[in-house]
Amino acid sequence: MPWEVRQIILGIHIFLAVNWIGGVMFIGWGVFPSVRNMKFTQQRKFFLALIQWSHRFLTAAGFGVILTGIILGTIGGPINNLVDIWYTSYGNIWLTALLIALFTLLWGVFVGYRQSVKVFSDVALWENADSGDKKPLSKALRITILLETVEISGFIALIICMVLL
DSSP states (O other), X not given: OOHHHHHHHHHHHHHHHHHHXXXXXXXXXXXXXXXXXXXXXXXXXXXXXXXXXXXXXXXXXXXXXXXXXXXHHTTTSSOOSHHHHHHSHHHHHHHHHHHXXXXXXXXXXXIIHHHHHHHHHXXXXXXXXXXXXXXXXHHHHHHHHHHHHHHHHHHHHHHHHHHHO
16 A cells, blocks of 8 residues: 555544544533533433434444555555454454444444433433432433443553554
């Protein structure tokens, strides 16, 4: 693969990674805490709309990161056959990063997203919180945050792998 093409793919890979990781982290650490002054029913509508809209973009970015990572390691990199994956440090780290990225993306799509939609779609949970009964909502949000921590841990592990490459 020509060097210039590899650099373009690397640029796309980094751009998509920033969007995938940054998007998820911005929602969790930036947007989520900033709406605490809104009524609970308003928060529910806002977050349901936000995650439904951003989900497909974040999923596409994650898929793009994985695809460009495969291209960078194989066509544009040192992995030419299975032996290179199993018997080189680069191959070991590359495979580890690929598996972590796949797990993180699938976890986000099938666990984190579904849990979030479940909590944000439960109108009674949020209306009860507006009426003063906040415990059930707090419990549901703690579970959601705990499940999303798995995704954040995956991102941290991916960054470590990239530093090691």
